[in-house]
Amino acid sequence: MLDPLYVHPSHVTFGDTDCSGWIHFPKIFRHVEEAEHAFLRERGIPIISREEGGWPRVHVSCDFKSPLRFDDVIEVQLGIERIGAASVNWVFEVLKVGEVCAFGKMTTVRVDHEGKPLVIDEGTRGKFGGNF
Template identity: 80%
Template sequence: MIEPLHVHPAQVSFADTDCSGWLHFPKIFRHVEEAEHLYLQQQGIVVIDRELGGWPRVHVSCDFKRPLRFGDKIEVQLGIERIGAASVSWVFEVVKEGEVCAFGKMTTVRVDCEGKPLVIDEGTRGKLQAVP
């Protein structure tokens, strides 16, 4: 990732780890989701509303390069690869001490309260493309 839109500092908690003390693989998405939600909130974009809908994930992938362990301080670097009519394709890197430990992609779709896709309006589209 050349320049992330959002950088979210975090720490690997005990609840994130398996019996070896290493980050259990699905827990990486919790950290990525926190970064995504904070970015959306900072841009003034509603993350979820029972009346207005939300942004569920329709695809996630992650490659792991280095293990992360209990207590490690990490940064989730989040960017946007593509904004479609109703979807956002996010890219992320999880970095520890300047080294990429995991990277991946996540696609979310803007939906109404019944789960039907909604076209992303121009105001929201502009906020998503905002540079920090």
């Protein structure tokens, strides 16, 4: 990713790995979610609340290029492809020592406390930064 919107450092924990010693594929999404939540917190965007709703994922995809192992230091880079009326299309890369090990996309939708889509207001939209 040439110009990530957000960079989040992390490391592969023992609990992230399977019996091969490599990261188990769904654990990549845990690291991406941690990066997403850190980004939202830093920008003052509520993540989830019973009263206000949240940002559930409606689509995720990931391609894997090389394995990650226990205690590898990694970096999750986030970008935004598009912000729609109620959705955010994220792109991500997971790197180890500058090498892309996994990359993908996810779409989240702003929903109310009943799970119904909400239009992303201009104030929230502006907190994401960029011209989406």
